[in-house]
Amino acid sequence: MSSGSYKLPQSVLVVIHTAQREVLLIERAKQADFWQSVTGSKDSLDESWRDTAIREVHEETGIQVGTPDAPASALVDWEIENIYEIYPIWRARYAPGVTHNTERVFGLRVPRDIPVTLAPREHTQFVWLPWQAAADRCFSPSNAEAILQLPRFMGKVRA
16 A cells, blocks of 8 residues: 555455464454454455465565465365455545445465465564464454365365
8 A cells, every 4th residue: 555545345265274273373463462364455356356465475474475375276276255344443545435345355275384474564463373263363353254164175275
């Protein structure tokens, strides 16, 4: 987001997980105990959901989709869209009058030992948790619900 511009109310949520259903959660830098999956807004209206997911995963975790540890086929569009009210503390980032966001959900299967490099201005630490414990730790209801859908989507990853 460039200075003086607003965030688009279209974002992705990427549940990064292992074949054993462990889920990567990251803690927000400015909100202690605010655990979440990778999230982020489109940079432009013409940026695809998939391109947004790939960019956000790399920006927030250092994981590059399209590499041997995270092949492009491991990023799966779950074809779920959540529409939710933007928390009041973050509304100033959006154009006046924007109150809701559309969030597209993806899953990304990676090996448990994949290196994770956080963006220090955004996140302070990460943890791998069993999927149900990860859902319990998330602050966002839509994030928790997405993680609870993980078993349903595990078979959609192409080898």
